[in-house]
Amino acid sequence: MGAGHSHALYVHEHSVVHALAPEAKLVGAFGFVGCVAVTPREAIWAFAIYALLLGLLVSISRIPPGFVALRLTAVAPFILFALFIPFIAAGERIDVLWTTVSVEGLWGMWNILAKATLGAGASIVLTGTTEIPDIIRGMGALRVPALFTSIAMFMVRYLELIADELRRTRVAMVSRGYDPRWLWQARPIASSAGALFVRSYERGERVHAAMLSRGYTGTMPALGHSPATTRQWVAVAGLVVPCAGVAIVALLI
């Protein structure tokens, strides 16, 4: 689907990963993240293999490494939290540089660090190679109930409009000298959020009327989405099966 550059996470490129059907990519991403999640933290070699596979995937996808690094900063809050664990965790302690830290805490930190980074990396590849409407279509193809996919689709469609209304409201407030610095000045923000909610609700009613006018009876029609081919599923298995193998070996030894 050539829907244009519709979201900031997408990297406009032509690669085999871009061309994969979204449902295959979803299964691949979730499969990869699942394998990473169940791998015991002590199996450092397994995480090295996952990272290698992810790196390979990024290069096949033609997503610039700089872009991946920038997007990875999204997990910074978790990593910040993880950095504290060695200092606050109990158990056996060892000397590192000028201080002592908990061994158990260090493993905890490593666990979060490795899994969060790999998980975020997988989602960066997914969203970098798939437009959001296509991800929602993929969910539909994977039999996610139509109600959920419709809600997600409308959210994506109207989020930008609502953000736009919010921006206009803010400009209108600032234009009339509103420059909040203290909590007790927040009242206009709260009431404008209320107004925004009512406006969105009314828009919902109008959109529903527009849908009814065009013969909507409660189910979204399935529109020209070409399902994943056997070859594409095999390609995805080429990523997930080795990962599952690594996870199983890591769990057994």
Next chain:
Amino acid sequence: MSTAVTVSALEFAYPDGRVALNGVDLAVEAGERVAVLGPNGAGKTTLALHLNGIHQSASGTVSIGGLEVVEESLPEIRKRVGLVFQDSNDQLFMPNVGEDVAFGPANLGLRGEELGRRVDHALTAVGGEKLAPRPSHHLSGGERRRAALATVLAMEPEVLVFDEPSSDLDGAGRRELVAALSPLPLTLIVITHDLPLALELCPRSVIMRDGRIVADGPTGDLLGNAGLLAENRLELPFGFTLDR
């Protein structure tokens, strides 16, 4: 000529008690083009929402091509009457224009090539062949309005009801829209307070005020009656003169 739209003694009040329609009578012949004029709050949009059964009458009847608008006839009525809403953003809810145009005919059961043909045909009719893959929030106001029109044309309606077609359009967008609407071989009902647009598109106009129709006649005659326009809070743009 057969009658395309018949509205008789139509009354409607909103749940908060505000009376929006107060005995509307209107007959529109097949192929006729009628502008519904009137000030804000006259009940124009409410009338439009009755023509395809989004609102159902409290009393009185609406018939389209002889078929009365009732719960059971709604699927057929919505095939016959296409409604283009005032805010195109309400009409364009799918991820891109092509899918939005396909939404209606797909609900009618069309699939595959036939569906593709309908979509192409509707987009061509509004001069929007290149709009199909674009997400609607990236369109200009004029493109969005024409895309909204295409979503309705793809249903191949007999009656096209267009609510405020020229609001928020710049001069060029307005001209492109008129060019798209003019050749359509449809019964056309245009709700507007853009009087030059009414004159350009519709030989006949009706004026609504307080939920009823207060004047009905050739558009040129109504617009030439300064007293009538003033009574109904309608004004020709400054410097505009009627060629009569």
